[in-house]
Amino acid sequence: MTHLTFRARRLTAVAAIGTVAALTLAGCGGGSTTDGADQPAASGSLDSIEAALEEGGELTYWSWTPSAEAQVAAFEKAYPKVDVKLVNAGTNNDEYTKLQNAIKAGSGAPDVVQIEYYAFPQFALTDAFVDLSAYGFGELEEDYTASTWSSVTAGDAIYGLPQDSGPMALFYNQEVFDAAGVEVPTTWDEYYEAAKAIHEADPQAYITNDIGDAGFATSMIWQAGGQPFQTDGTEVTVDLQDAGSKKWTENWNRLVEEDLLAPYGSWSDEWFQSLSNGKLASLVIGAWMPANLISGAPDASGDWRVAPMPTYDGQPASAENGGGGQAVTKQSANPELAAGFLWWLNNSEESISIFLETGGFPSTTAELSSEEFLSAAPEYFGGQEINRVLADAAASVVTGWEYLPFQVYGNSIFGDTVGQAYQDGTDLNDGLVAWQDALVAYGNDQGFSVNP
Numbered sequence: 001m002t003h004l005t006f007r008a009r010r011l012t013a014v015a016a017i018g019t020v021a022a023l024t025l026a027g028c029g030g031g032s033t034t035d036g037a038d039q040p041a042a043s044g045s046l047d048s049i050e051a052a053l054e055e056g057g058e059l060t061y062w063s064w065t066p067s068a069e070a071q072v073a074a075f076e077k078a079y080p081k082v083d084v085k086l087v088n089a090g091t092n093n094d095e096y097t098k099l100q101n102a103i104k105a106g107s108g109a110p111d112v113v114q115i116e117y118y119a120f121p122q123f124a125l126t127d128a129f130v131d132l133s134a135y136g137f138g139e140l141e142e143d144y145t146a147s148t149w150s151s152v153t154a155g156d157a158i159y160g161l162p163q164d165s166g167p168m169a170l171f172y173n174q175e176v177f178d179a180a181g182v183e184v185p186t187t188w189d190e191y192y193e194a195a196k197a198i199h200e201a202d203p204q205a206y207i208t209n210d211i212g213d214a215g216f217a218t219s220m221i222w223q224a225g226g227q228p229f230q231t232d233g234t235e236v237t238v239d240l241q242d243a244g245s246k247k248w249t250e251n252w253n254r255l256v257e258e259d260l261l262a263p264y265g266s267w268s269d270e271w272f273q274s275l276s277n278g279k280l281a282s283l284v285i286g287a288w289m290p291a292n293l294i295s296g297a298p299d300a301s302g303d304w305r306v307a308p309m310p311t312y313d314g315q316p317a318s319a320e321n322g323g324g325g326q327a328v329t330k331q332s333a334n335p336e337l338a339a340g341f342l343w344w345l346n347n348s349e350e351s352i353s354i355f356l357e358t359g360g361f362p363s364t365t366a367e368l369s370s371e372e373f374l375s376a377a378p379e380y381f382g383g384q385e386i387n388r389v390l391a392d393a394a395a396s397v398v399t400g401w402e403y404l405p406f407q408v409y410g411n412s413i414f415g416d417t418v419g420q421a422y423q424d425g426t427d428l429n430d431g432l433v434a435w436q437d438a439l440v441a442y443g444n445d446q447g448f449s450v451n452p
Helices: 003-014 046-055 068-078 092-105 117-125 137-143 146-151 174-179 188-201 214-223 243-257 269-277 290-296 335-347 349-357 386-395 407-412 414-424 428-445
Strands: 057-062 082-087 112-116 168-173 229-232 235-238 282-286 304-308 324-328 449-451
Touching: 046 335, 057 335, 068 082, 068 335, 068 349, 082 335, 092 112, 092 117, 092 407, 112 117, 112 335, 117 146, 117 324, 117 407, 137 335, 168 174, 168 386, 174 188, 188 243, 214 243, 214 282, 214 407, 214 414, 235 428, 243 428, 269 290, 304 386, 324 335, 335 349, 407 414, 407 428, 414 428, 428 449
Parallel strands: 057 082, 057 112, 235 449
Antiparallel strands: 112 324, 168 282, 168 304, 229 235
16 A cells, blocks of 8 residues: 555544552553653644654564554555564463553553453553544544444543454354254344254254353343443443343343353364354354354355344344454653554555455444445355445444443453353353452452442
8 A cells, every 4th residue: 555545545534460550540651661651742643643654663563463464564565664573462361461561560561552442441541552632543533433433432532543343243054044944033032942943953053152251241231232331530330230231131041041052162172163063053243253264164164144133122233242453552662653553554445454354354434335345255154245244233333332441350250250150050140240249349449439
């Protein structure tokens, strides 16, 4: 991609680990080798960022995405005066632990770091990231879906740019559904009936698996209209007994208590084998799943399809499941250059194209409305234009969701609370109560004011 196209895209946009308290709620200093308190304040514009890119310098970028190496190579070709050191510091929690340690130490953080949406609030609240609104990033809002943009912002502050998104849909094995005489469910009641029919037709087959996963549970509560987490500075409300939370448990309890869910975890060998051999009939999961099915369950090629996520009333409603973006840390010795790299990474056509080629699902509205993108018809999915379904899901994500400012920790204890209900086959709502109690206690211990 040329610099001219990059500029044209911008002009178009215009027309838990450890204790949170250790990072200090009042904020921390943040380059890779110096204390952030000594760094220049963020200021400038999108034009000044492009000037910084032309001037050049060195950056460190932490990422685990499959596309990162190719994106960095393309960036350095476009901006040969910039040298980007790519580091895989581990996936999600492994990386977050290293980042948190670097923030506490006042050195060792990268210039640009990959962060999942659920972890953004924790690091943003502790003042680990540069507020990119100072560089004019507010002009880019219309380039992204509302749900992903809200995941990297807080009020007027912009703490990153979205990279991918995970609007949820129903991935299902057409052959298994047909063999059991089951129609594709549009409501959760129909999904429950389909679960019984599939398991009755083949006692070794299940409609899906779930042994307790925090990301899945919160996404399901999100789709049900729940808003259990609300944050205003250090004031936090946790209410896992709100209407949406209870709506989900009432729905999902039927599957748990009647042993209609496969008793193994996602991403396990058994999970991939079951996706391949028809023993796992569907997944309610994020739109980034196709590449994983194609690579992980090749024997089922041609059998799988995609449909809208079932809902409670038959009307379109989805939620995000997974996904994330990148942020500039306050330890960056050259935050303007780092912001320029981030701008190119998640807002240039060339970089986004590389990301899509490696199986990523976009957060950018231009790609989600592109006929080339929408008309893709993978042979694995029987030639179905699956991106049309997934793009519709992105447009129907329920609004108003928030994560906790200590969601990384919250997810880490999910198995000890709600997970126990899965193991015992008991009421998931009791598990949510136990999770809430633990979250409230932890949050108050870390200096938040948490009111259940």
